[in-house]
Amino acid sequence: MTAHLRIARPVRNLALAVSMYRHGLGLEEIGRFEDHDGFDGVMLGNRGMYFHFEFTYCRNHPVDPAPTPEDLLIFYLPEAQEWNERCTAMLQAGFKVVEAFNPYWRRLGRMFQDPDGYRVVIQQEAWSSGSGD
8 A cells, every 4th residue: 555644733823833843854834724614724744755744723613732742753863963953953943852751762762842742753763663674
């Protein structure tokens, strides 16, 4: 199966979330809508990726984000320079560093949190399924 993944998240401040994720993760705005049945939204991603983010705000009945400490987005960046640059960009974008609930993410990663409580891990290793592939 070839699929494209959209990760949708409600946010309290759409402009702030878009700015933080654009700058912190180096994403581009790939779509937007306003007052679509009471919802505003912006989609962020990059060409060639098989995923993008959609951040939404409901004008009529705002949704309070309710992430847990284990609701994570994890980006694997094995090269030290790229990892350091991305961690710096996350801080400059306004994310704050937080302690990982799962100690695994503390070994080779750094965990960031946005104002809505969503967490992003920048992991300094290559992803592996552990099956030897």
